[in-house]
Amino acid sequence: MTKTLLALIPAIALASCAVIPKVERSDGFAMIGETTLVGSTKVRPDALIEDSRCPMNARCVWAGRVIVEATVMRGGTFETRRFTLGEPSDGLMLDTVEPGRMTDTQLEAADYRFHFSVAR
Template sequence: MIARVILPVLCLGLSACASLPDDRLDDWAKFGERARIGDVLVRPDRLVEDSRCPMNARCVWAGRVVIDATVWANGARRSVQLESNKPLALRSGELSIAEIRPDSFMTNASPRRADYNFRSSYKRR
């Protein structure tokens, strides 16, 4: 009888000790979250530039997004700057921003920092 009561309580207590990762570790990440792309981790840290053309404007240039990011690759951590239209060369491959959300916005409503979500891609050499 005691075993029937104590065992479930013990299991419940031990499950509370299990820690969950602090990041989602999928291929999408918001600022401050890490994303896993193969064996590379990327964490977008700060928006440097978002010069993309709003959907209700006429632009000569499509624009770009530039972010400061932290990358964990090949056993090392690096601070890098990623541009939406330019892959970054790493020792073992190329890292790039594959997709950015929101993908479009209006001239009078620029995205807030919390609205941004990035998907990266990595090509091994």
């Protein structure tokens, strides 16, 4: 019994040191802090800068916009860039932001899901 317990100690110690890699998406969708693959480029949304979209249950004169700050990783280089919903930027585009806004709901940054695509 003692030998069995002594044999397990190194295994337990090694298991506690294991690093669990963060899951990387490959479908273009990502939440704040998640990385997704868009073509051969990795994109990680870091911060929601603006969401002035017209709520879905309201009438507005201006449709509004969404701006997201993201880290773009290409060929070993990293750069921070701002993406505006629907506007191409250096071959990439933020084309979808979920969920839509509602007048009676306050969204937190963690509620958002962004979709990036290769701009055509």
